Amino acid sequence: MANRFGKVGGAFAPFRWLRALACFGAIALPCAAHAADPLWVGVSGPLTGQDAQYGEQWKRGFDLALDQINGSGGIHGHPLQYDFEDSRSDPRQAVAIAQKFVGDSRILLELGDLSSGASMAASPIYQRAGLVQFGFTNSHPDFTKGGDYMWSTAISQAEEQPLLAQYVTGGLGFKKIAVLYLNTDWGRTSEDIFAKAARAHGAQIVAAEGYQPDEKDFRATLTRVRSANPDSIVLISYYSDGAQIVRQARTAGITLPIAAVGSVYSPKFLELGGDAVNGVYTESNFFPGDPRPEVQSFVQRYRAKYGADPDTFAARAYDAMILAGELLRRYGATRAAVHDGLAKIDDVPSVIFGRFRFDPQTRRVAGAKNQDLVVKDGKFARWDGASALRAQ
Numbered sequence: 001m002a003n004r005f006g007k008v009g010g011a012f013a014p015f016r017w018l019r020a021l022a023c024f025g026a027i028a029l030p031c032a033a034h035a036a037d038p039l040w041v042g043v044s045g046p047l048t049g050q051d052a053q054y055g056e057q058w059k060r061g062f063d064l065a066l067d068q069i070n071g072s073g074g075i076h077g078h079p080l081q082y083d084f085e086d087s088r089s090d091p092r093q094a095v096a097i098a099q100k101f102v103g104d105s106r107i108l109l110e111l112g113d114l115s116s117g118a119s120m121a122a123s124p125i126y127q128r129a130g131l132v133q134f135g136f137t138n139s140h141p142d143f144t145k146g147g148d149y150m151w152s153t154a155i156s157q158a159e160e161q162p163l164l165a166q167y168v169t170g171g172l173g174f175k176k177i178a179v180l181y182l183n184t185d186w187g188r189t190s191e192d193i194f195a196k197a198a199r200a201h202g203a204q205i206v207a208a209e210g211y212q213p214d215e216k217d218f219r220a221t222l223t224r225v226r227s228a229n230p231d232s233i234v235l236i237s238y239y240s241d242g243a244q245i246v247r248q249a250r251t252a253g254i255t256l257p258i259a260a261v262g263s264v265y266s267p268k269f270l271e272l273g274g275d276a277v278n279g280v281y282t283e284s285n286f287f288p289g290d291p292r293p294e295v296q297s298f299v300q301r302y303r304a305k306y307g308a309d310p311d312t313f314a315a316r317a318y319d320a321m322i323l324a325g326e327l328l329r330r331y332g333a334t335r336a337a338v339h340d341g342l343a344k345i346d347d348v349p350s351v352i353f354g355r356f357r358f359d360p361q362t363r364r365v366a367g368a369k370n371q372d373l374v375v376k377d378g379k380f381a382r383w384d385g386a387s388a389l390r391a392q
Contacts, residue, residue: 036078039333041324042085042101044112044122049088050213050240053268054114054137054313059084060306061317064298067305069325075333080325083107089114091121098122102129108328109134109338111320116140117185123150132338136320137313140186141193144363151342151363153319153352155285155370157190160262163370164234164283165197168259171372171385172281174198174232176206178225180218180245181236183210190236190261206230215241218248226254235260243273250276257281262370265312270378281383283370285352286315289382290371298351312352319350 043062046055062082070079085100087093094113101107102125109132113119116138126133127147134151135143141158144150155163168174177198181191187210195205207228209221222245225233233249233256235242242264249258259281270277288299288309298318302310310318326348331341346357356365372383 036074036076038079038081039075039108039328040104040106041080041082041321042097042104042107042110043082044085044087044094044097044101044110044118045114046089047084047086049090051089051114051238053239053266054089055084055086057266057311057313058112058317060302061310061314061319062321064302064305064314065318065321065325067301069322075325075328078333080321080328082111082321087113087118089118091118094118094122095125098125098133102126102131107131108333108335109324111136111317111324113138115184115186116143119143120146120185123147126150130339131335132342134320134324136316140189142189148363149339151358153316153323153350153356153365155368156362156364157186157193159368160283160370161190161193162197164259164261165194165201165203167283167370167372168232168234168281169198169201169203171383172232172257172259174203174234174257174259176204176229176231177234178207178209178228178230178232179205179234179236180209180211180221180225182238182241183212187236194234194236211241213241216244218245219252222249222252222254226252230256232256233258235264237261237264239264239266239269240272243269243277246273246280247276262312265373265380267308267311270375270380273375275378277375278378280375282373282375282380284312284373284380285368285370286310286312287371287373287380287382292354294349294354295351315351319352322350323348 045058046052066080074080085097087097101110111134114137119135119138120143123133123146127149132149136153138152139154139157139160141156144152179191181187207225235245237260242260246258262282262284264282265284327338327341331337343360347355350356353365373380374383
């Protein structure tokens with residue numbers, strides 16, 4: 001018989017027996033602070049490969065959230081834990097991880113994957129099994145269309161790319177734009193939405209060049225871009241390829257202003273790009289300089305634990321784990337309770353959105369906004385409109 005936390009009464013009997021022996025000194029196992037069985041969240045994301053930095057930021061955000069949740073007694077006395085499986089952001093690995101998670105009755109919901117493409121490859125498995133797939137970085141407009149078990153706090157590209165277009169055309173004054181985009185489903189969709197929005201604001205897309213995820217040499221692409229005579233460049237990239245493109249552009253003597261989607265908002269972008277990325281414009285849902293009390297509390301705790309400022313991906317991961325805890329606490333620790341709770345939950349605490357709720361139709365947070373940023377002196381800073389670089 002299942003108990004109120006969705007566990008079969010005898011499912012953890014061997015665990016409890018071993019724990020009891022350990023606490024009486026019969027065997028050498030550490031005694032946890034919580035006597036109750038843990039509640040588990042599955043995570044599919046990159047821990048190795050070219051996107052590993054995102055996974056590392058995720059782990060930091062998750063762990064900070066668990067410090068808070070478990071430090072306050074867990075979920076009705078049960079500690080919350082996560083099983084992070086390395087997908088390398090590869091759709092094939094994401095599918096294999098999904099098969100593992102749906103077959104593990106301990107997993108109450110799943111977080112990830114990093115890219116929409118990897119997540120969407122696995123979505124049918126989660127949908128059929130009735131396990132929520134919470135793609136908190138999945139901005140592809142079609143991600144949540146995969147079924148009623150797909151939810152996200154990521155701003156859809158259908159919302160985010162028009163915001164970027166408004167920033168670069170209205171704020172920065174870009175008129176003749178060359179777009180370099182990652183030639184994946186996410187990148188192509190993003191480029192298409194951005195280009196339509198930029199044209200609606202009176203800009204012209206004079207070049208659109210796709211590149212492969214493993215591409216390293218962009219010199220030929222940049223030569224074609226320069227021949228199109230743009231007044232600016234927009235990158236639809238991740239931090240690693242984005243930094244490489246900017247470095248090679250500056251080395252080639254291309255001094256045009258460059259803007260990029262919020263996926264480059266990472267300390268790694270600054271590290272890999274060096275001085276070359278100074279002056280690059282971008283945007284983010286989260287910025288550690290935001291004066292809101294919930295943001296500053298999060299930033300201070302993050303700095304104390306890790307000795308650095310959090311980026312968007314750490315903040316998104318933190319919010320996702322806090323949401324997981326709220327769902328399990330308010331509605332019960334079963335897969336069905338998590339699914340049903342997402343449609344009802346409101347007033348969810350978040351460092352990115354403040355208090356929020358989901359639109360049950362889109363299964364996303366409605367009305368989210370971005371902050372306009374620029375890299376200045378090797379750091380991300382708010383863009384105030386006073387230092388826009390414009391083509392001469």
